[in-house]
Each structure stands twice: as structure tokens, then as C-alpha cells.
Amino acid sequence: MNTTLSEAYRDHPLHLQHIIPLEFSSFRTLPDSHAWPQSNDDNDHLTSNGSCIPIIDLKDPNAMEEIGLACEKWGAFQLKNHGIPLNLIEEVHEEAKRLFSLPSKEKIKALRSAGGATGYGSARISPFFPKFMWHEGFTIMGSPSNDVKEIWPNDYKYFCDIMEECQKQMKTLAEKITNIIFNILGISKEQNKWVGSNNHCEALQLNFYPCCPDPKKAMGLAPHTDTSLFTILHQSQTSGLQIFKEGVGYTTVDPHPNTLVVNTGDILHILSNSRFRCSLHRVVVNDIRDRYSVAYFYGPPVDYLVSPLVVDGSLPRFRSLTVKDYIGIKAKNLEGALSLISTLPHDGN
Ligand SMILES: O=C(O)CCC(=O)C(=O)O
Numbered sequence: 001m002n003t004t005l006s007e008a009y010r011d012h013p014l015h016l017q018h019i020i021p022l023e024f025s026s027f028r029t030l031p032d033s034h035a036w037p038q039s040n041d042d043n044d045h046l047t048s049n050g051s052c053i054p055i056i057d058l059k060d061p062n063a064m065e066e067i068g069l070a071c072e073k074w075g076a077f078q079l080k081n082h083g084i085p086l087n088l089i090e091e092v093h094e095e096a097k098r099l100f101s102l103p104s105k106e107k108i109k110a111l112r113s114a115g116g117a118t119g120y121g122s123a124r125i126s127p128f129f130p131k132f133m134w135h136e137g138f139t140i141m142g143s144p145s146n147d148v149k150e151i152w153p154n155d156y157k158y159f160c161d162i163m164e165e166c167q168k169q170m171k172t173l174a175e176k177i178t179n180i181i182f183n184i185l186g187i188s189k190e191q192n193k194w195v196g197s198n199n200h201c202e203a204l205q206l207n208f209y210p211c212c213p214d215p216k217k218a219m220g221l222a223p224h225t226d227t228s229l230f231t232i233l234h235q236s237q238t239s240g241l242q243i244f245k246e247g248v249g250y251t252t253v254d255p256h257p258n259t260l261v262v263n264t265g266d267i268l269h270i271l272s273n274s275r276f277r278c279s280l281h282r283v284v285v286n287d288i289r290d291r292y293s294v295a296y297f298y299g300p301p302v303d304y305l306v307s308p309l310v311v312d313g314s315l316p317r318f319r320s321l322t323v324k325d326y327i328g329i330k331a332k333n334l335e336g337a338l339s340l341i342s343t344l345p346h347d348g349n
């Protein structure tokens with residue numbers, strides 16, 4: 001399965017300039033290549049503006065109802081009592097720290113290839129923006145051992161074991177969340193036989209946002225929505241993730257150590273016929289501390305036909321298409337992808 005997700009990306013190669021991150025630690029000032037035009041809403045860096053996404057206890061009897069409301073209102077929620085051991089998450093962050101603190105010439109040994117999916121490199125959305133991001137990442141689809149062996153020939157196994165365990169635990173949690181969400185939407189077991197099998201799409205993404213000399217002008221991760229059904233994310237104790245909400249603007253998601261952020265993605269937005277938002281989010285950086293996050297992207301297999309769920313005689317707002325076709329459209333159009341498959345004129349929502 002993972003090979004097929006990698007294959008879906010192989011058809012859309014990137015240029016090296018959009019894969020190789022800067023050697024960030026060697027810059028005392030922000031290079032022009034990474035200086036973004038400032039907008040008014042950038043003034044609220046690292047301040048929570050009062051309105052925030054709900055924290056939901058997975059063990060609460062009302063969890064299902066709260067998840068439904070959060071997906072409708074925000075396209076995101078934070079989850080506690082999620083079942084993933086905190087020490088495992090901490091070890092993932094420790095391993096990420098071990099990897100990202102290496103000099104560039106070491107990390108480059110595991111560079112994602114132009115048409116590749118796994119490995120070290122800049123964010124996949126980079127080519128869509130005029131400036132570069134203050135970010136580096138490591139993407140894992142399947143086992144990362146071949147790439148990590150290039151960096152640590154005699155010491156790659158611990159990293160791989162931790163990442164594998166993390167993917168396993170994330171998958172179990174993702175299946176629980178999917179069952180809840182499909183229950184809310186009234187999607188039958190027949191339509192979701194892939195849930196709980198090994199026939200699904202998943203990717204683990206380690207993100208690193210180094211401390212930045214001029215954070216107000218820099219961008220950690222530019223605004224985007226995730227392509228997945230949903231994404232489960234853990235951020236280190238440094239804030240930076242912001243979610244956009246109509247009428248509110250960008251809202252900082254404050255980190256809580258034992259809480260995971262769940263962001264709904266494009267596939268869920270299409271499946272729910274726009275009932276659930278796909279959260280537009282970005283990451284801002286700071287000049288005090290490095291920031292790490294780990295994201296687990298989850299969704300149906302690449303050959304799954306994504307068809308909007310129509311209820312009460314409503315019309316489908318998107319044409320049906322396979323996950324692979326959607327990945328292809330998104331790889332060429334990023335945020336324009338939803339509008340391109342919309343059945344309504346001038347509407348992607
Ligand atoms: O670092 C974060 O908090 C967000 C990461 C993210 O949005 C992504 O990896 O798609």
C-alpha cells in the first residue's frame with residue numbers, strides 16, 4: 001500500500017531547489033529568499049487570540065457529538081485520552097532532534113529524491129510559494145531504514161523502531177477516529193471496508209522549525225490544507241501551529257503535552273460533501289526556541305473512489321474521483337484543487 005502512495009507522488013517530481021533546505025544555523029540574519037511580505041494578521045505571532053479549537057476527551061460519552069461539531073465548525077480539534085503513550089511521543093521528538101541537529105552534509109545523505117516520497121527535505125508545498133520556508137522535514141512512507149542507513153550506517157535501527165511503533169499506534173488511533181467520523185456521517189461498514197485493514201494510505205512526517213533571527217518576516221509552513229482524510233499531530237511545547245477560521249482569522253493552537261491535534265483533510269471534506277471543513281493551517285516561527293512536530297497523515301487507499309455523501313436530496317458539490325487522481329490534481333494546483341473538482345461554479349467549499 002505504501003508503495004502505491006509513493007507511486008502517486010512519483011508522477012509529480014520536484015526540483016532540487018524545492019527539496020534541499022537551507023543550512024539554517026549558519027544564518028544570523030534572515031536571507032531575502034526566506035523573507036515573506038508581511039500581512040496584518042502576522043502581528044499576533046505566538047499569541048492566542050482567545051478563540052481556540054475544542055479539547056475533546058476520547059473517553060467522554062459525548063466525544064462523538066463533540067467531534068462532529070468540531071469538524072463542522074473548525075475542521076480541527078485536540079484530543080486527550082487518545083491512548084498513545086506520552087513516552088513514545090517524547091522518544092519520537094528525541095529522535096527527530098537527533099536527526100535534525102546533524103550538519104546539513106549528513107542529512108543530505110537521506111535527501112528525498114525528485115520523485116520520491118520518503119526522506120529528508122523541504123515541505124512538499126514549497127514550489128507553490130514565492131519564498132522559502134523556515135522549516136525542514138523528514139517524511140516516512142513505509143520503512144525509513146534505507147534512508148536512515150545512509151546517515152547512521154551502524155545506528156539506524158533505534159530510529160526506525162521508534163518510528164514504526166509510532167506509525168502502528170497512530171494507525172490504531174486513526175481507525176478509532178475514522179469509525180467515529182463515519183458513524184457521524186452515516187457511512188456504512190460496506191463503504192469503509194478498508195478501515196482496519198492494511199489497505200490504507202499513511203505517512204509520518206517529522207517537522208523541524210529552527211529558531212529564527214527574524215520570525216515576523218519568516219514563515220514556518222505556509223498556509224495549506226492536508227490532502228489526507230485527517231491528520232493526527234503532536235507539537236512540542238513551543239507553539240506555532242495556527243488554524244484559520246472565517247471571521248476569526250488565524251488562531252494559535254496552544255500545545256498541551258498529552259494532547260494530539262486532529263486536522264480534517266481534503267478527502268474528508270469531499271466525502272462529507274463540505275459538511276466538515278478541511279482546516280487551512282500554517283506554522284509561524286519564533287526567535288527563542290526550536291520547534292518540532294510529528295504529523296501522521298491517514299486516509300483510504302489510492303484506488304478508493306471518493307464520492308461525496310449526499311443526504312436529503314442534496315447535490316454532490318464535488319465530482320467523484322480516486323484518491324490517486326486527487327493527489328495528482330493537488331500536486332499541480334495545491335489549494336486550487338478543490339475548486340477544480342467542484343460541481344458548483346466558482347466554489348471549492
Ligand atoms: O508543525 C505543525 O504544527 C504543522 C505541520 C503540518 O501542517 C504538516 O506537516 O502538514
Ligand SMILES: [Fe+2]
Pocket residue numbers: 224225226281
Ligand atoms: Fe499540514
